[in-house]
Amino acid sequence: MANEITYDDFEKVDIRTGTIIEVLPFPEARKPAWKLKIDFGPEIGVKKSSAQITVHYQPDELLGRQVLAVVNFPPRQIGPFRSEVLTLGFEDETGAIVLASVERPVPNGRKLM
Secondary structure (H helix, E strand, O other): OOOOOOOHHHHHOOEEEEEEEEEEEOOOOOOOOEEEEEEEEHHHHHEEEEEEEOOOOOHHHHOOOEEEEEEOOEEEEEEEEEEEEOOOEEOOOOOOEEEOOOOOOOOOOEEOO
């Protein structure tokens, strides 16, 4: 288990809901990944993310899917692609990523409370 943090520490991590609106191959990535465009609503807008989720997800099943992402990390350059948000998921028993998501649809841009 990780070190304990305070609620103030938790509030610093801005986790929001967004809907995937575009999925493209990312052949330049060292590990297999998709390039995602995610709509976080009018306050945040559309952001890009590189996600290593190719084991469990194909582009057609990702389009329109709501995901959770950290939106206040600094952008990260991954080869020729600038990833602006961190799409969240969990490793399964083989180490492949399973996306974290909401149980029911919520408006894009809603903050995890």
